[in-house]
Amino acid sequence: MAEANEKLDIGIKAKDHQTVLELKDVDFGYDESHIVLHDINLRIDEPGLYCIIGPNGVGKSTMAKCVSKIVNPLKGEVLINGKNISSMSHKEVAKVVGYVPAFSQDVFSMSVVDTIMIGRHNHRRWGSLSKDLEMVYKAMRILRITDLADKQFNSLSSGQHQKVSIARGLVQETDVLILDEPTANLDVKFQVYVMELLRGIAEKLGIIILTICHDLNVTAKYSHKVIMLERPGRIYAYGTPEEVLTEENIERVYGIRCRVVDEGEFGVPLVILGAPIMSDEIDGT
Numbered sequence: 001m002a003e004a005n006e007k008l009d010i011g012i013k014a015k016d017h018q019t020v021l022e023l024k025d026v027d028f029g030y031d032e033s034h035i036v037l038h039d040i041n042l043r044i045d046e047p048g049l050y051c052i053i054g055p056n057g058v059g060k061s062t063m064a065k066c067v068s069k070i071v072n073p074l075k076g077e078v079l080i081n082g083k084n085i086s087s088m089s090h091k092e093v094a095k096v097v098g099y100v101p102a103f104s105q106d107v108f109s110m111s112v113v114d115t116i117m118i119g120r121h122n123h124r125r126w127g128s129l130s131k132d133l134e135m136v137y138k139a140m141r142i143l144r145i146t147d148l149a150d151k152q153f154n155s156l157s158s159g160q161h162q163k164v165s166i167a168r169g170l171v172q173e174t175d176v177l178i179l180d181e182p183t184a185n186l187d188v189k190f191q192v193y194v195m196e197l198l199r200g201i202a203e204k205l206g207i208i209i210l211t212i213c214h215d216l217n218v219t220a221k222y223s224h225k226v227i228m229l230e231r232p233g234r235i236y237a238y239g240t241p242e243e244v245l246t247e248e249n250i251e252r253v254y255g256i257r258c259r260v261v262d263e264g265e266f267g268v269p270l271v272i273l274g275a276p277i278m279s280d281e282i283d284g285t
Ligand SMILES: Nc1ncnc2c1ncn2[C@@H]1O[C@H](COP(=O)(O)OP(=O)(O)O)[C@@H](O)[C@H]1O
Pocket: 030, 036, 054, 055, 056, 057, 058, 059, 060, 061, 062, 063, 285
């Protein structure tokens, strides 16, 4: 177990309060004539790893952006610990919600250590540098990127970028951490490693980690709950992997035939994908 404990030692204190994230009647559109999210109602009041799944373009990233106040709903409310984020400044929101985008938008050149240090921005105070640096190095160690410390962020591979971005998200010490497709560029071993890590961190720190994931078997194995979106931008199902990842739900939402084996080798549903159902109705966005 030494390995597991070391993996989770990020030097962050567990939360001593319960975090509640709520979306109430949220509608969102990038313009008023094209609504992307419809009537989203969701309440998360237990720490854990929550995976948002659904087909391309359904609104997963948009939902993540609504929760982190990158965009504002046209209607409805996003509440964190009972407080409507529309009444909070971006800085206040950033203290409770960390957001790691799918693709890093950083174009400037900075070392990996400095890039992760940006995540400590809201916690920096006089004399905190050594504690902040220690946390940054712990985060690098658990993501196995210590050897990249002095490399320039914009010289890294996409998988290395992703690990750095996850580390930067973790050191923000927020109640809610949102990661948009954190495993998209990772090799299969690291996909599993990162998801196991995120699940363990959510449990250990008592935080809500909301992540977008495309792999249904990785989702089944690691998430506490799954939020399944269907076109056009609605929640189709919300519950445990066993409740959500059924053959009927996957066929309807993704338009692909599949078989779900009740208990996979690891005691979670195992999804075996079959033929896609190609029709205008299912493929149109
Ligand atoms: N910045 C934007 N401006 C206008 N439309 C956008 C923008 N970002 C996403 N969209 C549109 O919103 C819909 C949902 O996109 P997105 O949330 O990125 O989907 P997902 O993450 O599920 O693939 C898509 O139709 C997409 O084209």
